Amino acid sequence: MTTHFITAEIDLTESPVAMHQTIEAELAQQGEPLRWAVTEVDVDQQKAVVEAIVTVGERQEA
Amino acid sequence: MRRSYTTVLIVPTGIGAAIGGYAGDALPVARSLAQVSDCLITHPNVLNGAQLYWNLPNTLYVEGYGLDQFAAGKWGLAPVHQNRVGLILDQGIEVDLRVRHLQAADAARATLGLHLTDYIVTDAPLGVELKAAASGATWGTIANPDSLLRAAERAIQEAGADAIAVVARFPDDLGSEALQSYRQGKGVDPLAGAEAVISHLIVREFQLPCAHAPALSPLPLDPTISPRSAAEELGYTFLPCVLVGLNRAPRFVEYSTDPQQDQIWADQVDAVVVPATAFGGSAVMHLGRSRSAASPLIIAVRENHTRMQVPPELLGISAVRVNSYLEAVGMVAAHRAGVYPAALNAAIAPLQWLDDIK
Numbered sequence: 001m002t003t004h005f006i007t008a009e010i011d012l013t014e015s016p017v018a019m020h021q022t023i024e025a026e027l028a029q030q031g032e033p034l035r036w037a038v039t040e041v042d043v044d045q046q047k048a049v050v051e052a053i054v055t056v057g058e059r060q061e062a
Numbered sequence: 063m064r065r066s067y068t069t070v071l072i073v074p075t076g077i078g079a080a081i082g083g084y085a086g087d088a089l090p091v092a093r094s095l096a097q098v099s100d101c102l103i104t105h106p107n108v109l110n111g112a113q114l115y116w117n118l119p120n121t122l123y124v125e126g127y128g129l130d131q132f133a134a135g136k137w138g139l140a141p142v143h144q145n146r147v148g149l150i151l152d153q154g155i156e157v158d159l160r161v162r163h164l165q166a167a168d169a170a171r172a173t174l175g176l177h178l179t180d181y182i183v184t185d186a187p188l189g190v191e192l193k194a195a196a197s198g199a200t201w202g203t204i205a206n207p208d209s210l211l212r213a214a215e216r217a218i219q220e221a222g223a224d225a226i227a228v229v230a231r232f233p234d235d236l237g238s239e240a241l242q243s244y245r246q247g248k249g250v251d252p253l254a255g256a257e258a259v260i261s262h263l264i265v266r267e268f269q270l271p272c273a274h275a276p277a278l279s280p281l282p283l284d285p286t287i288s289p290r291s292a293a294e295e296l297g298y299t300f301l302p303c304v305l306v307g308l309n310r311a312p313r314f315v316e317y318s319t320d321p322q323q324d325q326i327w328a329d330q331v332d333a334v335v336v337p338a339t340a341f342g343g344s345a346v347m348h349l350g351r352s353r354s355a356a357s358p359l360i361i362a363v364r365e366n367h368t369r370m371q372v373p374p375e376l377l378g379i380s381a382v383r384v385n386s387y388l389e390a391v392g393m394v395a396a397h398r399a400g401v402y403p404a405a406l407n408a409a410i411a412p413l414q415w416l417d418d419i420k
Contacts, residue, residue: 003203003263005202019347019377020348034259034266037199037342037344038342039197039342039372040371041342041377048372048377055263059212060208062212
């Protein structure tokens with residue numbers, strides 16, 4: 001398993017629940033989301049910036 | 063007869079929160095909110111003051127990943143009388159520093175009566191790396207997450223731990239501008255983001271309470287340290303608050319159609335208190351999801367500035383804005399008492415006929 005810092009740009013949605021699902025689906029394309037946050041919202045562009053740590057790969061035995 | 067009132071206090075870690083972004087300096091807020099709530103749920107960043115801590119009997123110490131799962135309704139919280147706390151030490155910690163941490167752990171056993179299992183040393187240095195993102199938030203990665211998870215598995219299976227304290231060696235950064243700012247009560251905690259990654263990994267993999275304390279070389283004496291950062295200048299370790307928090311941290315339980323009476327679930331939350339610019343986290347997005355009458359009171363605190371630029375309105379979250387935590391405490395007290403907050407103002411507008419305002 002490895003840990004990676006990534007950023008993603010997400011389309012704004014009307015409800016926080018839909019937004020949450022969109023974020024997790026986007027992050028899942030790059031690994032398994034461990035911790036993330038929307039750090040900026042651009043209303044004009046209807047975009048949100050997300051910073052995240054994802055893990056890639058399975059846990060290895062010694 | 064009324065039902066219990068549950069408040070969630072969130073001060074996200076590593077985003078430069080003016081209150082709670084330093085050495086456990088949101089603890090006075092937690093103490094105050096605990097007085098006007100039957101149950102307060104908050105996280106290590108709020109309650110951990112290195113060698114300082116405060117016992118709040120009605121407060122649940124819930125690590126951030128677990129708090130996210132709780133807010134999503136996936137996990138419930140089951141209060142306990144005491145956990146057996148397993149201690150994991152990073153192999154990258156020097157011998158003298160390891161002894162300091164073991165002495166802190168033994169002191170917590172002898173002086174506070176905590177139950178610790180025998181300790182584990184990771185089979186490789188964890189290799190913590192610190193990062194600052196474009197937003198200003200700090201994050202981090204670890205080079206050997208598998209070693210951390212193997213140690214946690216041993217602590218649980220061989221030592222019988224039901225909560226995990228991790229001490230990882232963090233890079234010493236004596237001359238950095240970020241560290242100097244932090245010690246002055248400005249800027250962003252350079253360690254916080256990486257600390258959260260360590261505890262999140264263990265909670266995600268094993269679904270039990272976990273918290274982290276960094277191991278660092280002692281810093282040179284500086285008489286100008288900010289009071290907000292001063293708790294981390296008191297000794298050789300930041301471990302005591304972590305062990306105290308984990309001693310009674312609630313266990314995580316998965317959804318069941320027949321939950322036990324003392325379990326707490328997201329639909330029992332009555333109020334959520336968050337810095338007004340930091341609504342972009344997973345937990346608050348879940349808890350702020352509904353505009354129905356049964357949804358919790360969401361309180362946005364203006365005075366707690368952060369590096370984030372995510373107010374509730376931009377994410378479709380309906381929140382009440384207050385200027386300070388003093389106001390937030392009053393808002394929670396009124397809500398719990400069944401008092402409509404506007405009734406506390408001097409001017410109260412008369413009721414209108416609904417047909418007139420349609």
